Amino acid sequence: xxxxxxxxxxxxxxxxxxxxxxxxxxxxxxxxxxxxxxxxxxxxxxxxxxxxxxxxxxxxxxxxxxxxxxxxxxxxxxxxxxxxxxxxxxxxxxxxxxxxxxxxxxxxxxxxxxxxxxxxxxxxxxxxxxxxxxxxxxxxxxxxxxxxxxxxxxxxxxxxxxxxxxxxxxxxxxxxxxxxxxxxxxxxxxxxxxxxxxxxxxxxxxxxxxxxxxxxxxxxxxxxxxxxxxxxxxxxxxxxxxxxxxxxxxxxxxxxxxxxxxxxxxxxxxxxxxxxxxxxxxxxxxxxxxxxxxxxxxxxxxxxxxxx
Numbered sequence: 488x489x490x491x492x493x494x495x496x497x498x499x500x501x502x503x504x505x506x507x508x509x510x511x512x513x514x515x516x517x518x519x520x521x522x523x524x525x526x527x528x529x530x531x532x533x534x535x536x537x538x539x540x541x542x543x544x545x546x547x548x549x550x551x552x553x554x555x556x557x558x559x560x561x562x563x564x565x566x567x568x569x570x571x572x573x574x575x576x577x578x579x580x581x582x583x584x585x586x587x588x589x590x591x592x593x594x595x596x597x598x599x600x601x602x603x604x605x606x607x608x609x610x611x612x613x614x615x616x617x618x619x620x621x622x623x624x625x626x627x628x629x630x631x632x633x634x635x636x637x638x639x640x641x642x643x644x645x646x647x648x649x650x651x652x653x654x655x656x657x658x659x660x661x662x663x664x665x666x667x668x669x670x671x672x673x674x675x676x677x678x679x680x681x682x683x684x685x686x687x688x689x690x691x692x693x694x695x696x697x698x699x700x701x702x703x704x705x706x707x708x709x710x711x712x713x714x715x716x717x718x719x720x721x722x723x724x725x726x727x728x729x730x731x732x733x734x735x736x737x738x739x740x741x742x743x744x745x746x747x748x749x750x751x752x753x754x755x756x757x758x759x760x761x762x763x764x765x766x767x768x769x770x771x772x773x774x775x776x777x778x779x780x781x782x783x784x785x786x787x788x789x790x791x792x793x794x795x
Contacts, residue, residue, distance in 0.1 A: 488531055488668045488687035489524055494699045495739070495758055496660055497523050499766065502706050503735045513707060520703050526657035527665060528689045532587050533595070533651075534641075534669040535578060535686070538633055540595040541606045542575045568619055569610075573629040573678065580682040587686075601650050608640050626678040634673045642666045698747070705742040713741045720781045732767040737775055737782075744783065745792065752783060752792075 501520045549570065552562040578584060588594070595602050609615050618632045641647055643663075651658050658665075668687055676684055690696045706713075717737050740759040744752055756779055763771040786792045 498703050527661045530665045539579045540602045546570045573626045574633050582682050583686040705746045706739045713738045720778050730767050733771050
């Protein structure tokens with residue numbers, strides 16, 4: 488689930504923090520990186536768990552209405568299609584989700600107001616109204632309902648994103664990426680898989696996990712060497728006016744360029760130039776592109792690159 492784009496972002500953040508905090512303990516910083524990546528995986532499970540929590544809250548609300556003094560006919564016999572949703576029931580029994588929740592103790596138990604706000608968004612939507620009217624009562628219809636809810640109501644919702652950012656500082660840059668993987672998961676669910684429907688693994692394979700660790704290590708272990716090359720190519724720039732994040736971005740980019748010969752240089756450059764536009768100043772992308780291009784040409788002349 489954690490792709491290389493997210494890995495690069497996390498490495499940049501931890502390397503930046505390493506220098507800002509004056510940290511000299513590489514192992515501690517590496518553990519912080521792995522913890523930060525796992526928090527992204529937590530968010531993936533929180534999103535899936537939200538479907539269950541929203542549904543269970545509606546169940547409790549409907550039961551409470553039945554117990555009122557002199558309930559209406561509608562309160563006694565509510566439409567239960569939403570709470571009987573087959574995808575949600577399959578999620579609630581999912582073995583992988585239950586194990587992760589138990590192992591890491593994730594829960595929406597202390598966030599009922601937020602869950603209620605999400606429920607209200609759903610119940611007030613046209614997606615919900617169409618779902619209730621839909622005569623097709625199938626697993627596929629139930630799954631498509633939640634896919635649409637997630638895509639059009641949850642993804643990109645400002646209230647939801649602000650709440651998640653407040654809930655964990657580790658999620659500030661993860662939400663959009665993790666939302667896409669949650670959507671893919673919902674789309675892949677099949678009724679025949681029952682409680683054994685596989686969820687996405689934390690890493691696609693061990694190669695991606697090794698990429699995260701090695702990129703981080705090389706960024707710091709060769710940091711002095713990379714900074715010297717960067718300084719040499721910045722002679723026409725006012726060094727004191729260059730953002731610290733720009734230096735970190737170039738340092739991590741050089742670690743990737745020199746340590747991972749299977750990744751094309753242009754792919755690496757594009758990834759870090761895009762990161763600069765988001766995490767640094769408006770002009771950082773152009774500046775970083777120019778410096779890195781000069782350094783790459785220098786490394787090629789010195790035969791220090793194993794790729795083109």
